[in-house]
Amino acid sequence: MGxxxxxxxxxxxxxxxxxxxxxxxxxxxxxxxxxxxxxxxLIERARQDCDVVVVSIFVNPLQFAPHEDLERYPxxxxxxxxxxxxxxxDIVFTPSxxxxxxxxxxxxxxxxxxxxxTTGLCGRSRPGHFRGVATVVLKLLHIIQPDRAYFGQKDAxxxxxxxxxxxxLNLDVEIIACPIVRxxxxxxxxxxNQYLSERERATALALSQALQLATQAFRNGCVTxxxxxQQVTSHLQQxxxxxxxxAELVHxxxxxxxxxxxxxxxxxxxxxxxxxxxxxxxLLDRRLGILAIDGPxxxxxxxxxxxxxxxxxxxxLDTGAMYRAATWWCLQHHIDLTDExxxxxxxxxxxxxxxxxxPNQPSQVWLNDQDITAAIRSLEVxxxxxxxxxxxxVRRLMVQQQRQMGAQGGVAAEGRDIGTHVFPEAGVKIxxxxxxxxxxxxxxxxxxxxxxxxITYEDLLQQMIERDTADQQRAYAPFRKAADAIxxxxxxxxxxxxxxxxxxxxxxxxxxx
Ligand code: AMP
Numbered sequence: 001m002g003x004x005x006x007x008x009x010x011x012x013x014x015x016x017x018x019x020x021x022x023x024x025x026x027x028x029x030x031x032x033x034x035x036x037x038x039x040x041x042l043i044e045r046a047r048q049d050c051d052v053v054v055v056s057i058f059v060n061p062l063q064f065a066p067h068e069d070l071e072r073y074p075x076x077x078x079x080x081x082x083x084x085x086x087x088x089x090d091i092v093f094t095p096s097x098x099x100x101x102x103x104x105x106x107x108x109x110x111x112x113x114x115x116x117x118t119t120g121l122c123g124r125s126r127p128g129h130f131r132g133v134a135t136v137v138l139k140l141l142h143i144i145q146p147d148r149a150y151f152g153q154k155d156a157x158x159x160x161x162x163x164x165x166x167x168x169l170n171l172d173v174e175i176i177a178c179p180i181v182r183x184x185x186x187x188x189x190x191x192x193n194q195y196l197s198e199r200e201r202a203t204a205l206a207l208s209q210a211l212q213l214a215t216q217a218f219r220n221g222c223v224t225x226x227x228x229x230q231q232v233t234s235h236l237q238q239x240x241x242x243x244x245x246x247a248e249l250v251h252x253x254x255x256x257x258x259x260x261x262x263x264x265x266x267x268x269x270x271x272x273x274x275x276x277x278x279x280x281x282x283l284l285d286r287r288l289g290i291l292a293i294d295g296p297x298x299x300x301x302x303x304x305x306x307x308x309x310x311x312x313x314x315x316x317l318d319t320g321a322m323y324r325a326a327t328w329w330c331l332q333h334h335i336d337l338t339d340e341x342x343x344x345x346x347x348x349x350x351x352x353x354x355x356x357x358x359p360n361q362p363s364q365v366w367l368n369d370q371d372i373t374a375a376i377r378s379l380e381v382x383x384x385x386x387x388x389x390x391x392x393x394v395r396r397l398m399v400q401q402q403r404q405m406g407a408q409g410g411v412a413a414e415g416r417d418i419g420t421h422v423f424p425e426a427g428v429k430i431x432x433x434x435x436x437x438x439x440x441x442x443x444x445x446x447x448x449x450x451x452x453x454x455i456t457y458e459d460l461l462q463q464m465i466e467r468d469t470a471d472q473q474r475a476y477a478p479f480r481k482a483a484d485a486i487x488x489x490x491x492x493x494x495x496x497x498x499x500x501x502x503x504x505x506x507x508x509x510x511x512x513x
Pocket of ligand 1: 030152154181190191
């Protein structure tokens with residue numbers, strides 16, 4: 001936006017936001033202030049992903065019990081504002097209690113997340129806390145209407161609860177989880193670390209050490225909750241000044257206690273050191289990673305992704321085949337493709353299943369259990385698919401299914417917004433490029449081989465440039481490189497060269513067990 005705004009009121013905030021229209025995106029980072037490098041990492045991620053960044057600083061009375069530290073919670077507004085300026089934040093929102101709760105806290109309309117999520121872990125010793133958190137976060141999301149909101153994995157229970165509330169209440173916002181930021185000695189950063197004396201701080205290191213021990217055991221093949229918890233508790237028992245509140249292994253989304261890690265587990269601990277309650281956690285993940293490959297048309301993505309998926313034992317998530325399947329369904333049901341609502345309603349009935357194990361064969365595709373592998377390659381579908389795929393509602397539906405297919409990991413997908421939009425949490429993101437000249441040359445050669453000789457190289461180059469610009473400016477999920485993507489330029493490289501480069505990058509992140 002250019003100008004830095006510090007606002008205290010909802011109307012001031014919404015005035016500042018009133019000129020932000022799609023395709024420009026808004027990223028939101030809710031905080032309670034006393035900002036440290038943990039908050040900074042969230043802000044930096046939002047800055048990389050979004051056009052406009054809003055940070056709120058509000059010590060929310062609704063989430064503190066009467067005996068808790070509301071009054072003495074650290075506050076450092078001047079330094080926080082300076083940090084936000086330095087990080088390129090556009091708007092900092094620092095409402096008063098009265099601004100957010102003009103009718104007071106008694107009798108307030110609140111958000112009550114499901115009990116299964118709020119009564120375990122920290123909820124056991126902090127009843128009502130997550131109702132307070134969910135209420136204020138949902139209020140802020142309604143006020144700001146961001147495209148994405150950023151939360152730290154540090155508060156894993158909060159993250160799971162916010163995700164669930166957003167889903168249950170149909171908020172149109174993506175919740176992005178950011179990794180825990182630690183001091184060099186391992187202590188997870190927290191505003192509450194300021195309460196610790198030097199001695200207490202040394203004791204507090206036991207939390208991250210205990211998690212390290214459990215992580216090591218997990219890496220060595222131990223997946224049993226009882227043993228992993230034992231690793232944690234026996235380490236913590238050596239510190240008489242530390243009082244353990246809980247050490248539990250749960251599923252990171254449902255927070256249901258696990259007996260063992262089948263796919264992914266959250267090992268979470270809370271402990272008192274003196275008068276300070278500290279939390280920490282780690283994810284124990286057995287799932288294969290997700291490989292996301294994005295890039296402009298003609299960079300060679302689809303061939304390379306298929307080959308890399310095959311080499312790595314990943315399922316190739318053929319998004320193109322999914323759009324073809326949706327198009328086939330609409331044609332089959334004689335839907336008027338110019339009637340956007342009818343198309344979206346029809347596509348909402350499609351349940352697509354893919355199998356792309358053979359890299360040399362087209363993906364096998366089932367729609368509502370019917371094998372339509374051959375049918376989706378018809379000329380009619382080929383001619384119509386881009387019209388159907390261009391509809392934002394169709395894209396939303398397909399992205400939902402793609403995310404479900406990737407939920408257990410082990411997939412490779414290519415497109416234009418896989419790493420930024422479909423799988424923002426993918427472990428390996430590649431941005432495959434080639435100069436526009438190289439891409440136009442490849443396309444031209446392809447057309448020559450197919451006997452289509454009318455179109456000139458210069459026309460193709462012009463089309464390529466125009467398509468890149470349109471993609472970057474489109475309203476729904478505009479095309480851009482993810483901040484954490486590795487750029488691979490394919491000029492003068494063979495398919496085999498590019499594939500082995502990608503396989504190497506994936507293996508560096510996910511070494512073979
Ligand atoms: P708070 O100000 O404590 O409410 O935290 C605001 C946001 O920053 C929450 O989403 C926290 O999870 C996140 N956060 C706090 N500490 C860390 C950390 N050490 N690493 C990553 N995120 C953090």
